[in-house]
Amino acid sequence: MTQDIAQKFDADTAWLELQSTLQQQYAYLDRAGVDKDTLFEVFAPKLIVTQSKQAFADTAQMLLRHFYDPHLNLGPYNAQDYSVFPTGSDIYVNYQNQQFVVVDVKAGSAADVAGIRPNMEIIEIDGMPMHEAVKQVLGREISQLQPEQVNFAANVSLGGYRNTSRKVTAKGKDAEKHYHLAASYEAINAFRDGPMISFRKIDNFGYIRFNNGLGNNKTVDEFKQALAALADTKALIIDLRNTPSGGNTGVAEPILGHFVTHKTAYQRYQTQQVGLPYTHAEMATAYVEPSLPYYDKPFVVLAGHWTGSMGEGMTIGLDAIGAKTVIGAPMADLLGGIKTVQLKHSETWLELGFERLYHVNGSFREDFVPHIRLDTADKDSSGNDPALAKALSVLDRA
Missing domain, CATH: 1.10.8 (Helicase, Ruva Protein; domain 3)
Known part of the structure; x- marks a missing residue:
C-alpha cells in the first residue's frame, strides 16, 4: 500500500x-x-x-x-509518436475550402517517387480522414483552431508515425488513388551515408546543394571543395531546400565566410532568461569571418518548406551578406535557437527556443519570405523543379 x-x-x-x-x-x-x-x-x-x-x-x-x-x-519518443516535422515529412499541404491541398512535395522523397504532386487533394492518411487526423494531432476540433494550427497538424499527420510506412489517399483530376509510402525518415536518413554536398555546373553557372548536413563538420570541407571546383563559373546557385534537420553555427559560419572579405553581421538574437522576458533582453549580433577561397561573383539562394532551423539561419545570413536574391517557398519556421530542459516530475525532456532570432534588418527570422516567392519550390504538378528553373532564368537575365 x-x-x-x-x-x-x-x-x-x-x-x-x-x-x-x-x-x-x-x-x-x-x-x-x-x-x-x-x-x-x-x-x-x-x-x-x-x-x-x-x-x-x-x-x-x-x-x-x-x-x-x-x-x-x-x-522521449516511442513508436506511437509522430515523425518529427519537418525532417519526417515529404508532403506539404494547406487547408483550403475545407480541403487539404498539396502545395509541395519534397524532391527525391517517397511521396515524390510515388507520384504525389501539387494540387492533389489528400483525403486520408492511414485510413483516417484528414479532419480526424488533425484532431488526433491536436486533441481539438478544426473549428476551435487557427489556420496555422490546422496546417501544422495536417503536415505532422502526413509524416506518419516514427519509422512506419504510410498509406495516403489522394485525389487528382480524375479519381482517388491509394499511395503506399515508405516511412518518411527513410529518404532523409539515406543522406547520412552519402556526400553532404552535391554540386555541378549548369551551363556557365555553379550549383551547390546541401544534403541535410548542416550539423556535420564534413560539410565545411566539402563545400570548400565544391567552391574551388566551380571557381570559374559566372554565378552560383546555393540550394538550401534539403536542410530540414537544421544544424549548428560551427558548420554554417565557415561556409558563409566564403562570401565576405571582412567581419560581417549575418543575424541578430535575443536570449530568453529566467525572470526576464526576451523583449527586455539585450539584442546581440552574430558575425561571420572570411574563409578562403572567396567567391566574388553573384550568387542566389534557394529555400523552401524543408529549409529548417540553421538552414533558415543560413538563408537570412546569405541574404544579409549580399545574395543577389532568395528564391523559393516560405521556410519551415523552426523558431529560435534551442536548448533542452529536463523535466524531473514527468521524466520527460522539453526542447524549446530560448533565443529569438532576427534578420540583420531587425525583422524576425520566421517572418522572412523569399524575395521571389513560389508556393511550390521543390516539385511542381509536372514533376519539374520550379525554384531551380527560376534561378537559372534570373541569372540568365543578369
Whole structure:
C-alpha cells in the first residue's frame, strides 16, 4: 500500500513544472495567433488527471503542437509518436475550402517517387480522414483552431508515425488513388551515408546543394571543395531546400565566410532568461569571418518548406551578406535557437527556443519570405523543379 502511494504519478506537479518552464524559458510563448492562456485553460484539466507519465507526455505533446513550432518538442519518443516535422515529412499541404491541398512535395522523397504532386487533394492518411487526423494531432476540433494550427497538424499527420510506412489517399483530376509510402525518415536518413554536398555546373553557372548536413563538420570541407571546383563559373546557385534537420553555427559560419572579405553581421538574437522576458533582453549580433577561397561573383539562394532551423539561419545570413536574391517557398519556421530542459516530475525532456532570432534588418527570422516567392519550390504538378528553373532564368537575365 505504502509503495503504491509512493509510486503514484503526481500530474499536478508535473503540469506546474511544464507550465513554469514554458513561461520562463520559451522565447516564443507570445507568438501571434496563439492564445496561450486559453490553451493552458483547455489543457490543464486534461493534464492533471493523467494517471501515468506516458499519458502526461502524450497530452503535453498535443498542447505544444498548438504553437505550430517544429522546434518545440517533448520526449522521449516511442513508436506511437509522430515523425518529427519537418525532417519526417515529404508532403506539404494547406487547408483550403475545407480541403487539404498539396502545395509541395519534397524532391527525391517517397511521396515524390510515388507520384504525389501539387494540387492533389489528400483525403486520408492511414485510413483516417484528414479532419480526424488533425484532431488526433491536436486533441481539438478544426473549428476551435487557427489556420496555422490546422496546417501544422495536417503536415505532422502526413509524416506518419516514427519509422512506419504510410498509406495516403489522394485525389487528382480524375479519381482517388491509394499511395503506399515508405516511412518518411527513410529518404532523409539515406543522406547520412552519402556526400553532404552535391554540386555541378549548369551551363556557365555553379550549383551547390546541401544534403541535410548542416550539423556535420564534413560539410565545411566539402563545400570548400565544391567552391574551388566551380571557381570559374559566372554565378552560383546555393540550394538550401534539403536542410530540414537544421544544424549548428560551427558548420554554417565557415561556409558563409566564403562570401565576405571582412567581419560581417549575418543575424541578430535575443536570449530568453529566467525572470526576464526576451523583449527586455539585450539584442546581440552574430558575425561571420572570411574563409578562403572567396567567391566574388553573384550568387542566389534557394529555400523552401524543408529549409529548417540553421538552414533558415543560413538563408537570412546569405541574404544579409549580399545574395543577389532568395528564391523559393516560405521556410519551415523552426523558431529560435534551442536548448533542452529536463523535466524531473514527468521524466520527460522539453526542447524549446530560448533565443529569438532576427534578420540583420531587425525583422524576425520566421517572418522572412523569399524575395521571389513560389508556393511550390521543390516539385511542381509536372514533376519539374520550379525554384531551380527560376534561378537559372534570373541569372540568365543578369
